[in-house]
Amino acid sequence: MISDKMQQMLNEQYNKEVYSAHLYLSMCSYFMDRDLDGFANYFRVQSQEELQHADKQFDYVHDVDGKITILPVEAPPAEFESIIDCFEQTLAHEQYVTKSIYALVKQALEEGDFATHTFLQWFITEQVEEEATVKNLLSKLKMIGDNTSALYLLNDELLQRQLGAEGAE
Template structure:
């Protein structure tokens, strides 16, 4: 049984992950409106990953005898000034998620809640991967610059991404 404070923080994190789903769907929609179906596919898959994260937390909260409280979701941004802006905002968001996961870990350690601490290790690893992926894509975008042919190829590459549930 996790503490009330720990459950509150886990519940906040669960709702934060749901916000991520909306944010990435908003980004996917922006990409489609710009005729970049591959980038849109990338963000749709990203939204599926965030749903997976949320459900993993949903299950854990119940495993430790808590209860999920759904919160009102803030409206994510709908307009972006281009792909670079899109990926910069994605990185900023992932960093924010990493920061909040780290806060959860700190709380778990301060309470000697080793079960939650162990549960959160998966998310720490996942966040390192998420940030790394986004940084790599942003670097590629900057490398491409105004080269439309290269952008076409990157769009094709991202269009091949499919969702596979990460190993638990």
């Protein structure tokens, strides 16, 4: 059983994961509109991953006799200034999610809720990977600059991305 405070925080985190899925689908649409199918694929898979994260949280809350309350999801932005802007926003968003997960971990430790603390360790590891991946892609995009041939190759590379087991690549 979890505390009311932890249940509330996990509900908020669940909502953030669903928002993340919507944000990444919006980014997918942005790239589809520009015929960058590899970038679109990257963000479609990213959206699916975020829904898997939300599902994990949904199931966990119910496993510990809590309840997920579905909250309204804010509409994400639909336009982005550039490919780099899109990835900079992605990095900022992932860093925001990381801080939110850290707040959950801190609360779990303060409450002595070791089950929730253990559950959240997977998300911490996942966030390290998420941030590192986005930083790497952002670095590549900055190196590419206006080189359309290099952009084509990166687009082709991102087309190969598939959803892995439990939201991992």
